[in-house]
Amino acid sequence: MRSALFTDFYSLSMAQGYWKKNMDRRAVFDMFFRRQPFGGGFSVFAGLGPLLEALESFSFSQEDIAYLKSLGFFEEPFLDFLKSFRFTGTLWAVDEGTVIFPQEPLIRLDGGLIECQIIEGMLLNIINFQSLIATKTARVWLASNKGAIMEFGLRRAQGPDGAMSASRAAFIGGASGTSNVLAGKEYGIPVMGTMAHSWVMAYPGEEDAFRAYADIYPEHPVFLIDTYDTLKSGARNAVKVGRELAAKGKNFGIRLDSGDIHYLSVEVRKILDAAGFTRATIAVSNDLDESIIQTLTNAGAPVNTWGVGTQMVTGGCEAAFSGVYKLAARETSQGDLAPVIKVSDHPEKTTNPGVKQLWRIKDPQNMAVADVLSLEEEAPPERGRRYVFWHSSADYRHFYHVFDGEAESLLKIRFDKEKPAGEQPSLREIQRRVKTELESFDQSYKRLLNPHIYKVSVSEKLRNLKLQLIQKHLGDP
DSSP: OTTSSOHHHHHHHHHHHHHHOOOOOOEEEEESSSEEEGOOSSSEEOHHHHHHHHHHHHHOOHHHHHHHHHHHHHHHHHHHHHHOOOOOOOEEOTTOOEOOTTOOOEEEEEEEHHHHTTTHHHHHHHHHHHHHHHHHOOOOOOOTTTEEEEEGGGGSSHHHHHHHHHHHHHHHHTTTEEEEEHHHHHOOOOOOOOOOOOHTTTSHHHHHHHHHHHHHSSSSSSEEEEOIIIIIIIIHHHHHHHHHHHHHHHOOOOOOOOOHHHHHOOOHHHHHOOOOOOOOOOOOOSSHHHHHHHHHTTTTTSSSSSEEOOOHSSSOOOOOOOOOEEEEEEOOSSEEEOOOOOOOGGGGGOOOOOSSSEEEEETSSOOHHHHHHOEEEEEEOOOOOOEEEHHHHHHSSEEEEEESEEEEEEEEEEEEEEEOOOOOOOOOHHHHHHHHHHTTSOOTTTOSHHHHHHHHEEEEHHHHHHHHHHHHHSOOO
C-alpha cells in the first residue's frame, strides 16, 4: 500500500487539472457512509490503523512516475510535481472500534486539494472493507450471546490482502482468534485450529486418528467427529480416546462441521455427559452466519465455540460498505474557507457542508441518545440547556433534548505533520472499545431483525447553512 498509484485514474486526471489551473488550495473532505449493511442498526469503524500506516509512506516511486509517463496523458512538469508527493495535511477520525451510523463524518481531511483527492481511493478501500467485516463479526458475536468466535475464513477470503484485512477486522469485531497464522504473527491475534477431515481419513480409522492427535497434542485436543457417522462412530471414538486423556488429567473437545447442528450438538452432549465428560467442549462450524447462530443459541444448542469463515470474512450477503468521500469546504481565491454542498433529488445524497464536529450525546446512565453533527466553530453542548436537533436530511423532522448527560466529541486528530498523531491503540484495546461501546446502546439498536433507527442529527446552525446552500444552487434565479 505504499504506491500512490493505488488510486482511481480520475483522481490523477483531476489532480493534473487542479495543478494546471493553480487550484491546489486548502480543502476539507469528509468520509461517511450512507446506509447500514446487513439491514442492521449499527456498524463498527475499522481500518484506521492500516490507513495511517499507508498515509505515512504513500508516494510515487521512480517506476510509478515512469508508468504514468508511458500513458502519454500526463505532462512532464506535473509528473515532476508528483515525484515529491506526500500527504502533508491533517486527518481527524473517530476512534477505531467506534460504533457508527450513516451520514456522520467518520474521517475529516484538511489539506491541499490535490493530496486529498489522490488518497481518496486508498482511504475508501481500507475503511470500507474492514468496517464491513468488523460489523459482520460484531453481529455474529452478539448473536452467539457474546460467545467464543473462531475466524477461519482464509481460504474463502478475497485474495491474500482480503484474508489479512478480514482477520484483523474480525478480531476487532469480536472474534477470539483466527486460523490465519500470518495474521497471528502480524497482528498478535491468537491462532486457533483443530483438524481437517483429511487427518481422520489418513488413518485406518477414527479411533486411531484421534489417539494419534491426542498423543501429539495432549493439552485439550479437539476431535472432528463427522467424517463418517457423527453419533454412531465419531462421538463414541472421541469418548474412548477421551478416557485415556482423563486418566492423565487432560480434557478434550469435539467439533461438528456438518449436519443438523442443533440436533447433533444436543445428542453429542448427551453422549459426553453420560460418559462423565461434562467439561468436554463442543465447537461447531458449517457456513454459519449470525442468523443461524442466533437461532441455535435461542434453541439452547450446547455450543461452546463457533467457527465462522466464509460468511464473516466476505461480508456474506453484503458486497460492500457504503462509505463515500465528499468535499465539504474549499479555500476561495480570496483565502476564505467556504462550505460546499453536493445536492441531489435523493435527500440522503445531499451532503452536509462545512467543517464539522461529531458529538455523541449520552444520558445520565451513560446510554447513547443521539449523534449530532455541528459546525466546528459551535460551542460544545451545555448541561441543562434545551436543544433542537434536526434530521440530517434537513427536512421537517426534529426532536428536542435537554442535555443532562455527557457529550463526547468523536473526531480527533490522528495524522499530522506527515505521521500518525496521538496514541496508537493495540488491536485488543480496539476490540475492547467495540464491546464497551455496544453496551452503551439500547438492545433495540442491536437486534438482527428490524432494529430501531438511531438518531443522527444536525445542529440548527448546520441545518440553516445546508438550507441556504440548497437554496443558492436550486432556488429561483
